[in-house]
Amino acid sequence: MRILLIEDDQLIGDGLNIGLNKLGFSVDWFQNGLDGREALLQAPYDAVVLDLGLPGIDGLSILKEWRMQGKKEPVLILTAKGDVDQRIIGLESGADDYLAKPFALAEVAARIKALIRRHNDTITPIITHGNITFNPYTRTIQLEGKDVVLSPKELTVLELLLNNKNKVLSKETIENKIYSWGEEVSSNAVEVHVHHLRKKLGKNIIKTINKIGYMLGEA
DSSP: OEEEEEOOOHHHHHHHHHHHHHTTOEEEEESSHHHHHHHHHHSOOSEEEEESSOSSSOHHHHHHHHHHTTOOOOEEEEEETTOHHHHHHHHHTTOSEEEEESOOHHHHHHHHHHHHHHHTTOSOSOEEETTEEEETTTTEEEETTEEEOOOHHHHHHHHHHHTTTTOOEEHHHHHHHHOOTTOOOOTTHHHHHHHHHHHHHOTTSEEEETTTEEEEOOO
8 A cells, every 4th residue: 555644743753654664565655745745646546644744835725726626546644743723624624533742653554545446446355356255354364264464565455456357557557656756776677576486376377468467367
């Protein structure tokens, strides 16, 4: 899951960036409101964590612009403790949830996942494909009823394919979803993830479409 983080406080931003990455998210962190505002227009994100007090342009103005432009990505706003008026204004401006500072990393991660689930309108948490089951809530994969351990990037690639059955995804599309800006990406990174998934889940789990990309194999 790729997250856009816009937070100018160095300590808070650094903690969220490192912490969320360790929890399996790919994070793009911007400290300036203007840069963060444009980022959502340039890359695919599953959710946004947005501070309200930002240099360049404030968070509420960014949020209002996004919603006017038709951007529907779920937004979690960060507010100062006790700042009830800002929370209300933020929710009325299109935010999906808010969290008062200080906060626990685990709660931020849980709220992000909840927003993404709600945004994707997931009726059932379990996705089944042949003998493979994926639980988005617990982020677990089972093969014939037995747990399979995947790396965060492998899990993201598989989830992307499971959510796009019968669609061919280009290598670039997959890279944009699993890697953040500034993250070093080797030329064969996607191929390596696909190779590992085939090794762990079966050689037919992913089908290579020559010179185009990848798609989920037949169940």
